[in-house]
Every structure is written in structure tokens, then in C-alpha cells.
Amino acid sequence: MAVYTHLGADDLAGLIAEYNVGSLLSAKGIAEGVSNSNWLLETSGADGHGAARQATRFILTMYERRIELDDLPFFLGLLDHLAARGGPVPRTIHDRSGAAFRMMDGKAVALIEYLPGVSIDRPSPAQARAVGRALAGMHVASADFAATRANDLAPPDWQDLFQQCGSGLATINASLPRIVETHLSAIMAGWPDDLPRTTIHADLFPDNVLMLGDDVSGMIDFYFACTDMAAYDLAVTHAAWSFGGPGTMFKPEIGQALVAGYEDIRPLTQAERAALPLLAQGAAMRFVATRAFDWINTPDDALVARKDPMDFVKRLQFYAEAGDGPFTPAPR
Numbered sequence: 001m002a003v004y005t006h007l008g009a010d011d012l013a014g015l016i017a018e019y020n021v022g023s024l025l026s027a028k029g030i031a032e033g034v035s036n037s038n039w040l041l042e043t044s045g046a047d048g049h050g051a052a053r054q055a056t057r058f059i060l061t062m063y064e065r066r067i068e069l070d071d072l073p074f075f076l077g078l079l080d081h082l083a084a085r086g087g088p089v090p091r092t093i094h095d096r097s098g099a100a101f102r103m104m105d106g107k108a109v110a111l112i113e114y115l116p117g118v119s120i121d122r123p124s125p126a127q128a129r130a131v132g133r134a135l136a137g138m139h140v141a142s143a144d145f146a147a148t149r150a151n152d153l154a155p156p157d158w159q160d161l162f163q164q165c166g167s168g169l170a171t172i173n174a175s176l177p178r179i180v181e182t183h184l185s186a187i188m189a190g191w192p193d194d195l196p197r198t199t200i201h202a203d204l205f206p207d208n209v210l211m212l213g214d215d216v217s218g219m220i221d222f223y224f225a226c227t228d229m230a231a232y233d234l235a236v237t238h239a240a241w242s243f244g245g246p247g248t249m250f251k252p253e254i255g256q257a258l259v260a261g262y263e264d265i266r267p268l269t270q271a272e273r274a275a276l277p278l279l280a281q282g283a284a285m286r287f288v289a290t291r292a293f294d295w296i297n298t299p300d301d302a303l304v305a306r307k308d309p310m311d312f313v314k315r316l317q318f319y320a321e322a323g324d325g326p327f328t329p330a331p332r
């Protein structure tokens with residue numbers, strides 16, 4: 001679960017009083033998530049008259065791990081930028097002084113619009129297509145987002161994380177050091193630097209997408225967003241969504257639907273398409289790196305479910321062997 005910090009009813013009510021959202025009616029810690037503490041809040045609604053004063057739901061996020069305070073204006077500004085362009089992204093609620101985030105006991109907190117929907121862990125091809133479209137829509141809509149942020153989980157950072165894991169890597173799985181050594185240098189040597197760049201989500205896993213039926217009702221958790229290659233973001237999404245079942249099997253119909261949906265909105269260039277097999281290996285390696293680091297460095301009594309690095313090792317090995325097959329368009 002992810003509620004790292006205890007906030008009492010008085011703390012929450014005091015915080016909510018800083019916003020024009022009415023008074024606090026209820027608050028519930030949210031178990032999902034890894035990085036931050038989240039609460040679902042219900043308030044009596046912004047000042048209004050009669051029927052305009054309605055109960056309203058918000059997500060309160062307290063930033064706990066892997067987030068630099070200096071990056072918050074980028075993340076929260078991006079939400080507002082995308083929401084203003086009609087994207088399925090939560091708006092940030094600014095406090096009475098206009099600030100997008102506040103400090104509470106030395107930690108940053110933000111109030112974010114609640115979006116309806118359900119996270120789907122076994123998508124249908126129609127749902128995967130919608131996710132591909134939503135990702136491409138985000139890439140197009142962020143083209144005029146003026147702020148930039150370097151990707152702090154780029155290939156040299158994976159290498160750095162593995163080095164910090166040291167001999168701990170082999171405690172996860174005896175074969176892991178060899179696998180990392182075999183693949184990492186090849187991925188880094190071939191890593192492209194001339195593909196189209198935009199603002200990318202960089203972590204669009206099923207738990208970061210809310211769906212209503214076959215439609216994406218929300219994309220959330222933009223706290224790895226950065227300026228990087230659009231095709232890398234598609235590769236991350238492909239690696240995150242296209243596997244499942246026993247042995248983490250590749251599901252071609254999901255991978256194809258994702259890419260097709262993406263191209264409904266933003267057709268890939270030839271160079272992007274050619275780079276996808278390597279970008280997908282890199283995407284898998286990125287999650288092996290952070291998961292391995294977290295696996296070793298999360299205390300046993302921490303209230304958070306550790307994610308298995310070996311799950312992404314399987315995906316990495318699949319992409320390394322499969323060539324461009326997983327990215328071949330489905331026959332029409």
C-alpha cells in the first residue's frame with residue numbers, strides 16, 4: 001500500500017481550508033501506488049449558490065519518494081496544460097493564493113481533480129487501442145508545453161542504479177548480473193539520439209490509466225514525465241501492457257492494438273519504427289533497474305508491495321529475441 005505518512009482529520013481539514021473547495025466531508029487513504037501517499041477526499045464543494053454547491057471528490061497527494069521539489073512545477077504545470085487541451089488528465093486545484101502545491105510538515109502536497117474510471121489489468125484489444133490513442137494524444141498536446149525536464153532515468157542512470165545494487169543483484173536471482181551485463185551495453189551502444197522528442201509520460205502502466213468501458217477516462221501519475229523520445233514512451237507502454245498470464249507471455253493482439261491506436265493519432269516515422277525493438281529492450285531494462293534497486297533497498301517492514309524485477313527480465317529477453325515482430329502492424 002502507499003500511505004507513508006499519517007495525517008489526522010484536523011491536519012486534513014486545516015489543509016482543505018486553504019482551498020476554495022468547501023469543507024472536508026471524508027478522507028480515505030488509497031492503498032494502490034508505490035511512490036507517494038494518496039488520499040481520496042470528499043468535500044462539500046466550492047462556494048456557490050443552491051445546487052451549484054455540490055459534493056466534490058479530490059485526490060490529495062503527498063510527495064514522498066523519487067520526486068524533487070524543483071520538478072513539481074513541471075509535473076503539475078503539465079497536468080494543467082494537458083487538461084486545458086481536453087486531455088483525460090486531472091487538473092490541479094490551486095490554493096487560495098494560487099499555488100499548485102503547498103508544504104505540510106516539510107513535505108509537498110497537491111490537491112488534484114478526481115477522475116472516474118477503473119484500472120484494467122487485462123485489457124482487450126479495443127482498450128489497448130484506446131490507450132495507444134491517449135498516449136499519442138498526450139504527445140501531440142504537449143508539443144507546445146514550454147517547460148522541459150531531462151529524463152533522470154535514462155540509460156546511464158540505469159547503469160548507475162545497477163552499480164549501486166552491487167552484489168545485491170545476485171540475491172534477487174543468480175542469473176541477473178549476467179543478464180544485465182549481456183544486454184545493457186548493447187542497448188546503450190545502440191540508443192538513438194535523433195528521434196522526435198516531446199514531453200513523455202514515461203510510466204504509462206495499467207495502474208496509471210483509468211478506463212470507462214473502452215475509453216480512457218484518465219491518465220495519472222505523471223511523476224516520471226520528462227522530455228524524451230516519443231517512441232521510447234510508446235515502447236514503455238508496449239512493455240507495460242502487452243504481457244500477461246502464466247510465464248509473462250507476450251500478447252501480440254495487445255501490442256499491435258497499442259501501436260495501431262498510437263498511429264491513429266500520431267503516425268510513427270520510419271526511424272521510430274525501426275528503433276522500437278531496441279527502445280523496448282531499454283524500456284524493460286529501465287524497470288528492471290528501478291525494481292532491482294527498490295527490491296534491495298526497501299525495508300522488509302515498509303508498507304509497500306515490492307515489484308518483481310524478474311518480470312521485466314522476461315520482457316527484456318523476449319524483446320531481445322523477437323526483433324521487429326512485436327511491432328509489425330496487424331493485417332487490416
Ligand SMILES: Nc1ncnc2c1ncn2[C@@H]1O[C@H](COP(=O)(O)OP(=O)(O)O)[C@@H](O)[C@H]1O
Pocket residue numbers: 002030032033034035036037038059090112113114115116119207208218220221223
Ligand atoms: N486523479 C485521480 N483520480 C482518480 N484516482 C486517482 C487519481 N490519482 C490517483 N488516483 C488513485 O490513486 C492510486 C495511486 O496514485 P498514483 O499517482 O499512481 O500513486 P503513486 O505515484 O504512488 O504510484 C491510483 O492507482 C488511483 O487508484
Ligand SMILES: N[C@@H](CCOP(=O)(O)O)C(=O)O
Pocket residue numbers: 033034035203205207208221287290291307
Ligand atoms: N510502474 C513502475 C513503478 C512505479 O510505480 P507507480 O505506482 O508510481 O506507477 C513499475 O512497475 O516498476
